[in-house]
Amino acid sequence: MNTIVYSHASSMQQFAVAKLHKSIRLAGEDAEAIGYEEWQASGKKARIIIAVVEKGQAAPSTGDNSCVAITRIDDAVLPDGFEIRRVEGTTYVLAVNEAGAMYGVLELAERLELSGELEKVAEEVINARFSFRAVKFNLPWSSYRKNDCFRLQTDTVRDLSFWAKFLDMMAVNRYNVLTFWNLHPFTSMIRPVNFPLACPFTEEELQEWRHYWTTLFRMAKERGIATYMIGWNIFVSESFREHYDPKAISDETFYHYGDSYSTEQIKQYTRECVTQLINEYPDLTGIGTSLGERMNDMTPEERQSWINDVYFEGMRQAERRVKFIHRAPFSVDPSVTRQSIEANCCAAAEEVWLEVKFNWSHAYSSEKLLLTHGGSNGMNGYWNPEPTHYGITWMIRNEDFFTLRWAQPEFIRKHIAENGQSYVGGYYIGSECMIPALDYSHKQDSEHKNWDYLFEKNWLYYMLWGRLLYHPGVSDKVFEHALNKRHRSAIGKSLLAAYSAVCKMPMALASLYSFTWDFTLYAEGFMSTDEAEFDEGASFISLQDLMERCSFNPEYVSVADFTANQLAGVHSSGITPLELASTLEKDASAGLDLLAGMPSGTPELCCEKADIEAWAYLNLYFAAKLRAATAYSIYRHNGDEEQYQIALKYIQAPYAAAYWERIVDITESHYTAHPLMHLGKTLFSWRLYLPYVQADIKHILERQ
Known part of the structure; x- marks a missing residue:
């Protein structure tokens, strides 16, 4: 014993x-x-x-x-x-x-x-590599985005049994921070003393909410997980506007993005909400704000002054000190924010973390910091000179794959090695457009599905990030053992190697194809909506798009630049489209060969293998389309018929067109058409884009 x-x-x-x-x-x-x-x-x-x-x-x-x-x-x-x-x-x-x-x-x-x-x-x-190892969790109510993919999640996220499993997962994987995000969190949490009608709930309903939040914060604390409630800036509840500000602008124009709308009453209301929230929830670790939204017309000084007057002052008036997350302002003037934090943090906050979006909304692009929200000019002023009153925390936003499982431990290790400077406190992982609760994308009656929640399906993703943020030296044998144990078969080494090979595709696409905000790239759908959001036809990355778009990562040469260099007889310095195509093809072949050597396994293993196979064919589709785009771009400039025939070969079957049809077959074996924020009311599936795959063929056949 x-x-x-x-x-x-x-x-x-x-x-x-x-x-x-x-x-x-x-x-x-x-x-x-x-x-x-x-x-x-x-x-x-x-x-x-x-x-x-x-x-x-x-x-x-x-x-x-x-x-x-x-x-x-x-x-x-x-x-x-x-x-x-x-x-x-x-x-x-x-x-x-x-x-x-x-x-x-x-x-x-x-x-x-x-x-x-x-x-x-x-x-x-x-020892822990980073002291701050966080999950970003957007709440489905008072949400920043509005879509069925949020509305469908409300009941699940309100269920404490969901949180028991989610928090257990976090603790096992060494996460120690859970951040909740929505526009105006106070409505479901408190009844403001001086603005009681701003809370729309009956006393009984509010007590249910209070029980929910109190229990959730306690459950997290019992597992060593700090909790932060983070809102956006100049937002108030609908009930506040109805009862205290009847002349307020309508809901349609009061959405998340736009000019400021603030009065002294709104500042008082929000300030008192901050104080009351801290006082009424003793197990809540901290609060935060996303400085920038609803502040378009304000100068950096005006924006920071609003935060000082509302958040920092509200924290000062509370009965206890809490920790604070301050999102780096989108209009860059680091000196303004630095001075504010240095002047206020000691009196108002126990600890301050400055959150910076890594490569804007698409951290799965490069392990190098090439872009932040709003552009990077001057952003390094937040950490140079090195701060003493706050730590930098990288926001690793995933807006690139919501359905297919992803696992690429080497990317995470490289990311941590590249961005673990002494001023960095840690990382957040999470999404703005996906909540990992109800799994509405998988066929519910499938024998594959033996999980209750989406995060359980994506268990390896959470394990990789959490364990490596805690200890980057964790061996791949740990993850291989977890795969062996889960599938009751010695396939962990091959399965992880297959994942690692094919899951480079999102990073390759994001490196070659420039982006900015959320919808400008969605790698697993081969989509880029740009400004034409919710337009199904405009969202698919066409042959023409590949020929025109500049690269994001300067180490990669765009199709347009490669073409210009070829025509000028100049050597292209960097990873060319044809070199990238070769790498994608090798990765896909490696992944498919590893899958071929595995036993059929359980239904759940078949499901994982199907995701890997789908990624492999996305690699092959991207590679073939790159070859076609490169050849056709050269043909359009010099009329080289041989290049035209190469383009025509690679855009049709048995190459690009056949690869996409294979992706459709694989994904339809276990996924159903489902809501996707990027497409509005149109349901996403890979079949949705078959006509646009054919349109690329037509584009070349008609020599457009």
């Missing part, structure tokens, strides 16, 4: 010990978990001791209630870090805080499963 000694009073240790208990049983042994006092009274020898200790203090000793060993934590262990140490047959998990102890026990459980024996688990000190 393995005796595990831990603190009964710690919810985080309880959570992790339950996982460890299962791992010990998987190793073929039995275990009991007891608290310190019970253990001390029992006289039993402890096999595993979990302890939170201060530097220089001794951990609990083991063996017949006598002090056999004095075990002190390594001085290198930091908050959220841990040490695994073995002393006279007892394995210690030592940490300086409860979160570190939880992560240490989870690590021990995982390593035990990998090694099969406790004694084979190596002694080690591991």
Whole structure:
């Protein structure tokens, strides 16, 4: 019998010990978990001791209630870090805080499963690479975007059983921050004292909401997860406008983007909401604001002054200090924001994080920072010189793949290595246009589907980001083991390699094809809506689009520039369209070959393999279309008939056209047409774009 000694009073240790208990049983042994006092009274020898200790203090000793060993934590262990140490047959998990102890026990459980024996688990000190490891979660009510993909999520997100699973996933994967985003969060949380009619709910309804939020914040805290409520700027509730500002502009023009609309009453109302929210929810860690929306006509100084007068002042008036997330303003003048934070943070906030969108809305483009929201000129003023009153946090927005599973650990590792400067506190991962709750894209009656929620389908995506943000040195063997365990088959190494090969496609497309905001790229749909949002026909990236669009990443040569260089007899410096096409083809072949060598497996494994196959054919489609676009571009400039025939060859079957038809067949085996923010009321499917695949062929046949 393995005796595990831990603190009964710690919810985080309880959570992790339950996982460890299962791992010990998987190793073929039995275990009991007891608290310190019970253990001390029992006289039993402890096999595993979990302890939170201060530097220089001794951990609990083991063996017949006598002090056999004095075990002190390594001085290198930091908050959220841990040490695994073995002393006279007892394995210690030592940490300086409860979160570190939880992560240490989870690590021990995982390593035990990998090694099969406790004694084979190596002694080690591991610290968190980033102190801020966050999920961005947009709420479906008072949402920034309006679409069925949000409305469909309301009931699921209101269900605390969903949150229990989501928070468990976060804790296991070492995330420690959950950020909630919507336009005006206060409506469902408080009844403002001086503006009671701004809350539209009855007292009974508001109590239900209060129970929901109070429970959710407590559940997160029990798992070591900080919570932040983040709103946009000059927004008020519909009830506020109805009862306190009847002359306010209509809902249609009061949407998220536009000029400012603020009065002294609105500032007072929002300021009091900030204070009251902090006071009424003691387990809420912090608040934040997205500086820029509804402020188009304001100068940087006016925008920051509004935040100072409303948010910072509201925080000052609260009964406790909280942490604050300050989105970097879209109109760049770092000195204004820096001065404001430096002047206000100590008095108003316990800690300040400055959030910066990495490569605007499409972080899956390059591991290098090439663009931020609104453009990058001057943005480095936020971290040069290095800040002392706040830390930079990168927003890794995913607006490029919502349906197909994605896994590419090397991209994440490179990203962290490239952007982990001393002033960087951490990362957020998440989306503006997708909520990972109800899975409405998968066929509900399919034998593939053995998960309840979308994040469970995408479990590997969350595992990769969370584990690597905590410890970039995590071996791929950990992820391979997780795949083996999930599918009850030794296919993890091949499956992860297949994912890694084909899932480079979104980064390749975003590197070659320039973008800005959310809808300007959607890689898995081969879409770019630009300003013509919700236009089905304009959204597909056509042959002409590829020939005209400049590249985003300067390391990549656009079709237009490559053509000009070829005609001028100039060597193209960088990754050319034809070189990229070759890489895409090699990646697709590697992924398909790995799939061919795997057993058919369970229905869920078939589902994962289908996603990998779909990515492989997206690689092949992109490659063939690049070859066609390059050849046709040269033909249009010099009339070279050989180039025309090459273009015609690659745009038709058995190349591009056949590849897209294969994508349709694969995806229709387990997905259904579903809402997509980028298309408005039009439901997304890959079949939707078959006519536009044919239009490319017509474009060349008619020599347009």
